[in-house]
Every structure is written in C-alpha cells, then in structure tokens.
Amino acid sequence: MSSTLIRAERPLFEGCDWEFGTIQRCYDAIEKVALGEMGLDIYTNQIEVIGTEQMLDAYSSIGMPLFYKHWSFGKHFSRNEAMYRAGMQGLAYEIVINSNPCISYIMEENTAMMQTLVMAHAAFGHNHFFKNNYLFQQWTDANGILDYLEFAKDYIMQCEERYGEAQVERLLDAAHALMSHAVHKYPRKRTADLRSEEKRERERREHDEKVFNDLWRTVPGKESTRQDPTAAEKRKALLELPQENILYFMEKTAPRLAPWQREVLRIVRIIAQYFYPQSQTKVMNEGCATYTHYTIMNSLHEKGLLTDGAMVEFLSSHTNVVFQPEFDDRRYSGLNPYALGFAMMQDIERICKAPTAEDQQWFPHIAGCNDHMNVLRDVWANYRDESFILQYLSPKLVRHFGLFHVMDDASEPNLRVEAIHDERGYRKIKQALAKHYDVSWTSADIQVVDVNLAGDRRLILHHRALNRVLLEEKDTRMVLQHLADLWGYDVLMKEIDPSTESVLKEHAASPRPGIVQIEPAS
Amino acid sequence: MHIVDRRLNPSGKNLANRQRFMRRAKSQIRKAVHESAGSRSIKDADEGGEVVLPAQGVHEPSFRRSSSGGIRDHLLPGNKEYIAGDTIQRPPSGGGGSGSEGSPDGEGEDDFRFALSRDEFVDLFLEDLELPDLAKRRVVNAEAMVYHRAGYSVSGSPANLALNRTVRNSLSRRIALRRPKPEEIQALKDELEALAPEDEGKRIALQEELARKQRRTGVIPYIDPLDVRYRRFESHPKPVAQAVMFCLMDVSGSMTEHMKDLAKRFYVLLYIFLKRRYKNVEVVFIRHTHQASEVDEETFFNSPETGGTVVSTALEEMQRVIEERYSPDNWNIYAAQASDGDNTASDNDKTAALLTKVLLPCCQYYAYLEVGRDSEHFPPGFIRRDSDLWQTYSTIIRNGAPMAMRKVGHRRDIYPVFRELFAKKTGAEAAAE
Numbered sequence: 001m002s003s004t005l006i007r008a009e010r011p012l013f014e015g016c017d018w019e020f021g022t023i024q025r026c027y028d029a030i031e032k033v034a035l036g037e038m039g040l041d042i043y044t045n046q047i048e049v050i051g052t053e054q055m056l057d058a059y060s061s062i063g064m065p066l067f068y069k070h071w072s073f074g075k076h077f078s079r080n081e082a083m084y085r086a087g088m089q090g091l092a093y094e095i096v097i098n099s100n101p102c103i104s105y106i107m108e109e110n111t112a113m114m115q116t117l118v119m120a121h122a123a124f125g126h127n128h129f130f131k132n133n134y135l136f137q138q139w140t141d142a143n144g145i146l147d148y149l150e151f152a153k154d155y156i157m158q159c160e161e162r163y164g165e166a167q168v169e170r171l172l173d174a175a176h177a178l179m180s181h182a183v184h185k186y187p188r189k190r191t192a193d194l195r196s197e198e199k200r201e202r203e204r205r206e207h208d209e210k211v212f213n214d215l216w217r218t219v220p221g222k223e224s225t226r227q228d229p230t231a232a233e234k235r236k237a238l239l240e241l242p243q244e245n246i247l248y249f250m251e252k253t254a255p256r257l258a259p260w261q262r263e264v265l266r267i268v269r270i271i272a273q274y275f276y277p278q279s280q281t282k283v284m285n286e287g288c289a290t291y292t293h294y295t296i297m298n299s300l301h302e303k304g305l306l307t308d309g310a311m312v313e314f315l316s317s318h319t320n321v322v323f324q325p326e327f328d329d330r331r332y333s334g335l336n337p338y339a340l341g342f343a344m345m346q347d348i349e350r351i352c353k354a355p356t357a358e359d360q361q362w363f364p365h366i367a368g369c370n371d372h373m374n375v376l377r378d379v380w381a382n383y384r385d386e387s388f389i390l391q392y393l394s395p396k397l398v399r400h401f402g403l404f405h406v407m408d409d410a411s412e413p414n415l416r417v418e419a420i421h422d423e424r425g426y427r428k429i430k431q432a433l434a435k436h437y438d439v440s441w442t443s444a445d446i447q448v449v450d451v452n453l454a455g456d457r458r459l460i461l462h463h464r465a466l467n468r469v470l471l472e473e474k475d476t477r478m479v480l481q482h483l484a485d486l487w488g489y490d491v492l493m494k495e496i497d498p499s500t501e502s503v504l505k506e507h508a509a510s511p512r513p514g515i516v517q518i519e520p521a522s
Numbered sequence: 523m524h525i526v527d528r529r530l531n532p533s534g535k536n537l538a539n540r541q542r543f544m545r546r547a548k549s550q551i552r553k554a555v556h557e558s559a560g561s562r563s564i565k566d567a568d569e570g571g572e573v574v575l576p577a578q579g580v581h582e583p584s585f586r587r588s589s590s591g592g593i594r595d596h597l598l599p600g601n602k603e604y605i606a607g608d609t610i611q612r613p614p615s616g617g618g619g620s621g622s623e624g625s626p627d628g629e630g631e632d633d634f635r636f637a638l639s640r641d642e643f644v645d646l647f648l649e650d651l652e653l654p655d656l657a658k659r660r661v662v663n664a665e666a667m668v669y670h671r672a673g674y675s676v677s678g679s680p681a682n683l684a685l686n687r688t689v690r691n692s693l694s695r696r697i698a699l700r701r702p703k704p705e706e707i708q709a710l711k712d713e714l715e716a717l718a719p720e721d722e723g724k725r726i727a728l729q730e731e732l733a734r735k736q737r738r739t740g741v742i743p744y745i746d747p748l749d750v751r752y753r754r755f756e757s758h759p760k761p762v763a764q765a766v767m768f769c770l771m772d773v774s775g776s777m778t779e780h781m782k783d784l785a786k787r788f789y790v791l792l793y794i795f796l797k798r799r800y801k802n803v804e805v806v807f808i809r810h811t812h813q814a815s816e817v818d819e820e821t822f823f824n825s826p827e828t829g830g831t832v833v834s835t836a837l838e839e840m841q842r843v844i845e846e847r848y849s850p851d852n853w854n855i856y857a858a859q860a861s862d863g864d865n866t867a868s869d870n871d872k873t874a875a876l877l878t879k880v881l882l883p884c885c886q887y888y889a890y891l892e893v894g895r896d897s898e899h900f901p902p903g904f905i906r907r908d909s910d911l912w913q914t915y916s917t918i919i920r921n922g923a924p925m926a927m928r929k930v931g932h933r934r935d936i937y938p939v940f941r942e943l944f945a946k947k948t949g950a951e952a953a954a955e
Contacts, residue, residue: 020527023525027525031523046524046526047526048526048528049526049528050529053533053534054529054531054533057533060536069542074536074541074542075543075580075582075634077539077540078543078636079635079636081636081637082636082637101524108529123523169542177583178584180584182587219560253832305877313676325600328597329600332600333535335599366656401599402599402601403599404597404598405595406596406597406610407593407594408593408594408595408596408612410591414609414612415609415612416609417604417605417607417608418606420604422947424605424606425606432597465592467592468591468593469588469592469593470592471586471588472586472589474583475585475586476586478581478583
C-alpha cells in the first residue's frame with residue numbers, strides 16, 4: 001500500500017494552534033480516508049466549537065443541546081462545575097449526539113491534533129455507528145430527536161405556567177425515579193389494521209382449502225381441555241400484563257392522572273427509550289469510534305499529513321484512552337469499554353488478515369478473508385455488546401487481558417475462581433462476560449403483574465431477584481413512594497426468588513397527596 | 523459539513539436549573555452556608571465559595587440492585603496466579619481486590635459539594651434580615667452621578683446623534699416641501715432622451731420642468747441642520763449610601779481567645795450584612811483596656827494586651843474618630859461592642875453618659891454583645907449576677923435608645939443571636955414602634 005502512497009507536500013498543521021481553516025482542512029482529509037478507504041456511511045456532520053461552560057451545560061443535559069428544566073440537571077451542573085473548578089475532574093474532549101445532522105461538540109481548548117482526533121472519533125466513528133447499528137435504527141429517530149426535545153421543553157414549560165412549577169416538579173421527580181424501568185425491551189406487537197387482517201384471513205382460508213381432507217372429520221379426538229380464561233387472566237390480558245415498562249403502564253393505565261401528566265410521563269419515557277441503545281452498545285460504540293480514529297490517524301500520518309510530533313501526541317492520548325488497569329491495580333474500576341472494544345476490533349482485523357490455526361478453528365467464517373472492513377462494518381451494523389462479545393471475543397484476547405471469572409456466593413465463606421484463560425475457560429469466560437453486557441441481566445427485572453381496577457386498585461409488582469440479589473432497600477422505598485403517588489392507590493412490590501418462586505421480601509407504599517387527588521380511605 | 527462557532531452563545535443555560543436545585547436544597551444549603559461563614563476572616567467573609575451538602579437530601583432514587591448478598595460473579599482482567607477451582611479469601615467489604623464495582627450509577631454516596639457565587643451566598647446568609655433605621659441615607663460627593671435618557675435635543679456631540687430621529691425629520695421636511703425625488707429627475711431625463719427630435723415644443727417644456735426640479739433639489743437640502751437631533755441625557759445624582767462600622771472590643775486579660783473568637787464571628791456577620799446594604803462600608807477597629815486605640819484587623823484580633831478595663835476610653839476614641847472622619851451627616855454609623863462585661867465600677871456612669879448623650883444620637887444602631895466562657899454553664903436555678911456593663915446598658919435601653927444587647931456563650935449561638943437582633947419586624951411589631 002505504501003508503494004502507491006503519494007506523500008503530501010505539507011502536513012495539515014504544525015504546532016498546536018488551530019483556526020477554522022485548519023479544522024476544515026483536517027475534516028476534508030479525514031473524510032477522504034473514512035469514506036474512501038474505510039467505506040463508512042455517515043449522517044451529515046455538524047461540528048460545533050464550544051467553551052468550558054457550554055461543555056458543563058451539555059454534561060448536565062445528557063449531551064443534548066436543549067432539554068426541559070428540572071432541578072436535578074442543576075444539581076449535576078453544580079457538581080460538575082465544582083469538580084472542574086477544583087481541578088478534580090477534566091472535561092471530555094467531545095460530545096456527539098445521535099441526530100441527523102450528527103452534531104459533535106469539540107472543545108476550544110483542544111490542540112489541533114486533538115481536534116483532528118475527536119473529529120475522526122466522533123464525527124466519523126460514532127456517527128457511522130449511530131447511522132448503521134440495528135439498535136439505533138430500531139429504537140431512535142435521529143431525524144426527529146431535536147424537534148422532539150424542542151417540543152418536550154416547550155410542553156413542560158407550558159405545563160409549569162398552567163399548573164405551577166411545584167406540580168410539574170413532583171411529577172418529573174416521580175418520572176425520573178422510574179426512568180430506569182421505562183423502556184420497551186422488545187418491539188411491541190402492532191395491532192393489525194383491517195387490510196392485513198383481511199389478508200391473513202384470506203391466506204388462512206386458502207391454506208385450509210388446500211389441505212382439506214374430509215377424513216379428519218371422522219378421526220376421534222380428545223375432549224377439548226381448554227378452559228375459558230378466568231376473570232383475572234382476562235383482566236391481565238386487557239391491561240397487557242405483565243408489563244416491564246412501568247412508566248408506559250402508568251401513562252396508559254394510572255386511573256387518576258390528568259391528560260397533561262400522562263403526556264409528561266410519555267416525554268420522559270420516550271427520552272429514556274432514545275438512550276436505551278447507547279447503554280447496550282457501549283463497548284461496540286467506543287470500539288468502533290476508537291478503531292476508526294486509530295486507523296484514520298495512522299493513515300494521515302502515513303500520507304505525511306500529520307507531523308511526527310502530532311503523531312506522538314496522538315499516541316500518548318490514545319494509549320491513555322485504551323488503558324486497562326489490572327484488577328489488583330488501584331486505578332481499576334471495571335473493564336474499560338474503550339480498551340475492550342478497540343482490542344476486539346483490532347483483533348477482528350488481525351483474524352481477517354493473518355489468522356492463526358486457533359482463529360481458523362474459532363472463526364472459520366472470517367479467518368483469512370482479507371476484507372476486514374467489510375467484516376467490521378457488518379459487525380457494527382448487526383450486533384450489540386452482548387452478542388458481539390459472545391460471537392467475537394477470541395481466545396487470544398482472553399489471554400491478552402488475562403480474564404478470569406470469579407463467583408461470589410454470599411452464603412459461602414470464600415470466592416471461587418470458576419474459569420481462567422485456558423482451553424477449558426475460554427468459552428465460559430466468553431459467555432459470562434457477554435452476560436455482563438446483557439441489559440436483561442444487569443438491570444433489575446421488575447414487572448407490573450396485577451391490578452384489580454374494579455376492586456381496591458392495589459398495584460402489584462414483582463422483582464424477580466436474579467441470583468437472590470435484592471433491591472437496595474432505601475432507594476426502593478423512595479421509588480415505590482413515587483410510584484404510589486402516580487398511581488394514586490397502594491402499591492406492593494414482592495421480591496421473588498425465580499428458582500423457587502418464594503417471596504423473599506415485600507415493600508409497600510401508599511400514595512401521598514400532591515400529584516393526584518387522593519380519596520380519603522372509606 | 524458545517525462548522526459552527528458556539529462559543530459566543532449566551533452562557534448560563536443552566537441557570538434556571540441551578541436555581542431550582544438551590545430552591546430545593548435550600549434548608550440544607552442555608553445550614554452549610556452558616557457553618558462555612560464561621561471560618562472566614564471579616565473582609566472576605568462575603569465571597570462565594572464551596573459548600574458541602576449531605577448527599578441524602580438531593581438524592582435521586584432509582585430501582586437498583588443492592589451491592590451485597592446473593593450470588594454474583596465478576597470478570598476481572600490481569601490474572602496472574604489463579605487457576606480454575608481456586609478459592610480466594612473474601613476481601614473486606616467494599617470489594618477491593620475483587621469486583622470493586624462502585625455504585626451502579628457512577629455516583630458515590632459522598633457528600634455533595636458545589637460552589638456558590640457571592641450573591642447566592644450572601645442572599646442565603648441574610649435571608650429575612652433587615653437593618654434597623656436605614657433612613658439616614660445621604661447623598662455624598664458628586665462622583666456618583668448616573669445618566670438617564672431624556673428625549674432628544676437639537677445640540678449634542680456627534681456620538682449621540684440620533685440617526686433614526688434625524689432621518690425621520692428630514693423625510694417629513696422633504697415631503698412637506700415637495701423636494702423632487704431622484705427617480706423623478708431620472709425619469710424626466712430618460713423621457714427627454716427618448717423624445718423624437720421633431721417634437722420641439724415638448725422638449726422645451728420638459729427641459730424647463732427638469733431645470734425647475736433640479737433647482738428645487740439644490741435649494742432644499744437632503745438633510746438640513748434643522749433636522750438633526752441628538753439623544754439627550756440628564757444626569758441625576760445617585761444616592762450612595764455609605765456606612766462605617768465600629769468594632770469595639772475589650773482586649774484586657776480577662777478576654778480569652780474563645781471570647782475573641784465569638785466577637786470576631788459577630789463582626790463578620792455584621793460586616794457581611796452592612797456590605798449588602800451599603801455600597802461603601804468602612805470598618806474601624808478600636809480595642810481598649812484601660813486605654814483605647816484604633817488598630818488594624820490583624821492587631822485587633824491577634825495581639826494580646828494587658829491592663830485594666832475602662833470602657834469609656836473606647837467610646838471616647840470612637841467619638842474622636844467620628845468627629846475626625848465620619849461626619850454623622852454623611853455616614854451611617856453602626857457600632858458593635860464585644861466585651862466580657864467587666865468595667866471599672868467608677869467608669870459606669872461616664873460610659874452611660876457618653877453613650878446616651880454623644881454616641882447613640884449619631885448611631886444608626888448600637889449592638890452590645892456580651893461574650894461568656896463556653897464552660898460557664900450554670901446549674902438551673904442558679905441566678906447569675908449581671909455584669910457591670912450589662913446593668914448599665916439595661917437602663918439605657920429601657921429609655922428606648924437604638925441599641926440592643928445579647929449574651930453569647932458558644933459559637934452556635936452567634937448566628938441565632940445575630941438573626942434575633944436584625945430579624946425583620948412583623949407588621950404588628952413594626953406598627954407598635
């Protein structure tokens with residue numbers, strides 16, 4: 001490749017100063033590599049240069065350029081500001097928003113090299129991932145999100161004017177508390193419209209006619225064992241129970257909420273849903289962006305567009321980002337998604353280009369295919385963290401990180417090492433690690449299971465306590481209180497051991513007046 | 523691709539959120555502010571600064587799994603010696619070697635610390651307080667002039683030219699005097715050129731018309747000096763209220779460090795408070811034993827003195843300073859005296875006389891703070907004799923002078939006492955006075 005390379009006359013920039021011309025030049029050079037050599041597919045980019053305070057602003061509204069008002073954002077802002085001022089926390093170099101056009105914020109303090117790096121990382125790496133990954137395609141609407149936020153902001157402001165800030169604040173407090181359980185994890189079944197209903201009916205009839213045989217009528221059959229559904233079953237079916245999206249259930253079913261309150265719950269729920277894919281693709285998203293910037297920066301350097309000095313600066317910053325401390329290191333705080341993601345992407349490239357016998361055995365479908373970009377693009381489009389790790393974590397990486405699996409059973413005195421990086425352990429470790437990135441495994445499984453709307457209207461929730469890990473007592477009580485306030489009647493949560501179906505613990509809450517009018521107990 | 527420079531966008535997008543947060547955590551923030559105020563020196567007492575809140579009050583709950591109990595597994599990098607089947611001693615709670623997961627939302631349950639701006643700090647600090655007798659605000663030197671817009675004038679400096687108004691005048695004058703528009707003249711010229719050479723009569727008429735219009739254009743100017751208007755400003759003297767605060771303290775041997783500390787805290791509060799109300803606040807420190815002198819803050823609080831206690835010397839010194847530098851006509855005078863209550867018996871009458879005759883009439887407010895020892899806790903039922911000064915001052919207050927006094931024995935009492943002294947009067951109380 002380097003034989004055909006034409007070295008540039010001059011590097012893109014020298015020294016660390018930049019101006020808007022520099023950014024444009026760098027962007028064009030990056031674009032050539034990203035679209036031409038890597039074949040990325042991106043939303044139109046919009047690069048916004050911001051200062052420190054704006055970065056702090058963006059932090060507190062989850063990176064969004066506009067958001068409704070709530071005290072909790074002020075809290076995050078105040079804390080970040082204080083930490084930043086005291087020098088205890090640096091700020092991110094960039095923030096990128098999954099929207100169309102894709103907005104990347106870059107900090108004015110960054111050096112020219114850093115601006116190049118963050119553009120390659122955010123405006124191309126993340127951007128490609130947002131546009132192509134199936135989760136983002138399925139769950140987010142990049143074209144509409146900014147308009148929706150605009151609507152949400154105005155709507156909530158109007159509510160505050162009409163019903164008072166205190167009212168809206170109480171409602172948002174409750175909604176935010178339930179935000180972690182306000183997503184649909186699976187696409188909902190669409191109710192069929194008349195046309196598809198008719199089509200299905202027609203097809204069924206045709207099928208019946210085709211396979212019709214009068215003989216079947218004469219075969220003696222069993223008495224029908226199906227019984228009519230009980231009243232409780234009917235009730236549950238009608239309310240779509242069990243339901244794991246608690247806010248959705250509140251919005252649709254809570255008996256005493258006003259229409260505007262339902263709309264506010266819906267806003268919070270929709271925003272939670274918008275961020276849902278991000279939590280499932282941390283490793284992949286960062287891996288994709290890091291791999292992209294690494295490839296682009298190296299390519300620019302090869303072409304002579306980056307000075308050696310800038311390259312050294314880049315490498316130092318890059319190694320910091322993908323650094324993985326070991327478990328007994330003071331700096332260890334979990335697996336670094338940048339490190340794991342980047343290592344896996346590079347590993348896929350290696351397997352495609354120079355597979356070992358082991359790789360041939362583990363990844364026969366890609367080993368030695370020599371078209372790593374194609375494989376990577378396919379991976380970025382069709383996997384999430386859990387499935388990605390399950391599929392692509394190679395034995396070589398398990399050895400590289402020295403991963404080992406430890407079981408911690410509270411009822412036993414010692415921890416037990418289940419698997420290490422050896423022949424017997426690879427698969428176990430792969431499966432266990434994948435499970436750590438599975439949202440249905442990491443977040444508590446809480447469902448609304450029953451409510452008798454005709455009776456006492458007590459809402460019953462179940463927490464299926466995976467591995468007998470219970471909920472945090474104090475927090476749960478507070479959230480349940482919020483839930484009861486929304487619901488307007490008593491709420492009961494049972495924590496259930498899924499292996500034995502026995503109840504481990506119960507929490508209950510009664511509504512306080514405030515969000516909805518409470519009827520005096522009769 | 524677009525590059526947008528957002529650096530100049532209005533900042534403070536989060537101001538509203540921050541205010542909401544402050545309102546929500548108000549009681550806690552107030553408490554934190556009062557605690558932090560004690561540790562500052564007088565002059566920088568009203569700077570903003572970091573306050574620390576307990577995390578619980580502004581906690582945002584969510585359904586979380588607890589961090590203990592049950593069966594959990596960890597995947598850790600950096601294996602060195604373990605093989606499958608090994609057992610590891612459970613590390614002491616908190617994780618440590620194994621699975622220090624941290625709290626799931628990434629936020630520890632540490633105290634919540636954040637910085638308050640100066641205004642926020644002082645606002646909270648002085649909520650519901652007011653200064654007694656603010657009436658005597660005087661206009662001082664002419665530096666404090668403010669300019670207000672006051673219509674238009676026909677003369678002024680070019681910088682103040684009111685362009686809109688000038689052009690408007692010019693336009694109405696041109697319409698009124700029927701100054702020909704440039705387009706009309708141009709139209710005439712065009713018509714003249716297009717005219718067939720044989721149409722001699724019309725040509726002459728047109729030429730005359732053109733000449734007339736051109737002359738008229740010359741005579742009636744586009745902008746006449748008559749049209750020109752300037753923005754007019756009027757200066758108003760701005761009342762600058764200024765205040766001087768006298769800190770009087772007994773520094774004789776009987777005053778312990780603890781007492782001085784109490785006094786200092788009280789002065790700090792008073793300084794912040796005055797600073798809030800008056801643009802210009804000066805502080806005079808007068809210390810006394812059996813003789814008094816004006817000193818700087820450092821000496822005032824820190825250098826020890828020995829001697830007897832003659833309170834009237836301090837009052838005389840204060841009187842001297844007032845006469846020299848702070849004429850009661852121009853200054854709002856506040857005084858705060860701190861003492862352990864001792865005074866030479868023979869001096870009491872002189873002190874009372876000085877106060878009632880000379881000082882109180884020119885003071886806005888006079889606060890006397892009697893500081894006691896922390897250890898001076900008397901069993902209930904034990905009646906403690908009031909100190910000399912206390913008795914003397916009691917008689918003065920009974921006569922309705924603008925004066926107040928309180929006893930303070932512990933740091934924690936300072937702020938309540940201060941609030942008590944300056945609390946906003948309710949309607950009924952205010953009416954009664």
